[in-house]
Amino acid sequence: MTKDYDEKIPYSDYEQKGYLEQDFRFFHIKDRINIDVPYHYHDFHKVILILGGNVKYLIEGREYELLPFDFVLVNRHLIHKPVTYQNEGDLSGDGGKNDYYDRVILYLSDGFLSKYGLLDAFAKAKEIGSYVVRFPGDVSTSLYEQFIKIERDIQREKDEYAGELLTRIDVLKALIDFNKACISEDFGFKPEARYNRKVIELINYITENLSGDLSIDYLADHFYMSKYHMMRVFKNETGYSIHQYISEKRILYARNQIMSGIPATTACLECGFKDYSSFSRAFKNQLGMLPSDIKS
Missing domain, CATH: 1.10.10.60 (Homeodomain-like)
Structure with a gap:
């Protein structure tokens, strides 16, 4: 599922506390900073790719300062919330890149990930107690391109032969590569958290x-x-x-x-x-x- 950048999206649509009836859902969302999201948890897993904006993520007592192309893993049932902010002294509000919180989000059901053996990244995050991955540039770029391909797949689903199946295949491929990167790159889970x-x-x-x-x-x-x-x-x-x-x-x-x-x-x-x-x-x-x- 995608939304245009200039469309106002109620938080109940994508920061909901509750259940995921599908195997996965996809969002690409860009909105103004200083949004107010309460602490919450989900019954599904979540991957967030940060594309822009000044944002921190709070997960179970840990606070992460994020950079563009950081990946945030939120295991199901973990209490979390994003916090967006302006840099100190930056009061221009001129629509610059730091005035927007831009991110790609994948909701992923536990059953879906378990069925295909794709829980390794979430298992590693839980094991080492770190929920943010910062890959080398070439790895981040490759994964970003796969996420954007999923977005294009969804936009063309109704016009493509077996469109939904093509989307599913590309989601699985992106998750395979993401999991492989998480478990093979020892320096991936490195951003330090304040806690x-x-x-x-x-x-x-x-x-x-x-x-x-x-x-x-x-x-x-x-x-x-x-x-x-x-x-x-x-x-x-x-x-x-x-x-x-x-x-x-x-x-x-x-x-x-x-x-x-x-x-x-x-x-x-x-x-x-x-x-x-x-x-x-x-x-x-x-x-x-x-x-x-x-x-x-």
Whole structure:
């Protein structure tokens, strides 16, 4: 899916929190800086190719300063948001290149990537805890050209014989080359992130212990922090309260368990809820459905 640069695109169209019904969706979006996007997460994976503008990306407590031709990988269920800004002292607003946030975005379903064995880049990003890739110029140019080819494919789909199939083939080719570059270029995942070490430790601990005691008092004791300071710093760095973060991660984990065939009552206990009633209520509030509505 593509949009003309001068068309106003509501954020609900492409920064939505929710689900992806197709295998993939494609966007090329250019709009003014100083856009306001709240922290959110998706049930799908996302690749963003930065083409222009002053932009930072915040992902699970890490802040990345981005450059043109950086690739941002956002694994599904990771809390994130972009932040655009003007350079200090640059108040011209004359429509120059830095007045626009220009990017290409691919939404990718987990099932689609799993089917073709194309999750390596996202797996590596998660393993090393870095979500921005900065390739050498020749690699970035080759991948950029493939992304633009996908855009042209989509524009001609209705006029080309087997147009949708051609788009799908080019998406797969681009993903194959992108994954190969990510796992073969040791210097790819290098841009440094600004982060608070304690917050990253908290995030890692919560992720690895969703079935355990994650009360505020326990976490404060475990990390030798004042609970009020811990809550304030976590909120500042992630945009989420600790309680909200834990609840959402637990519900997402439980939903994946249920979808894999585990009974909802078992998933309730394994994701750290003490009773099914509170689990069911939290599940409905977050996902808009009951655990019993999920089909494995």
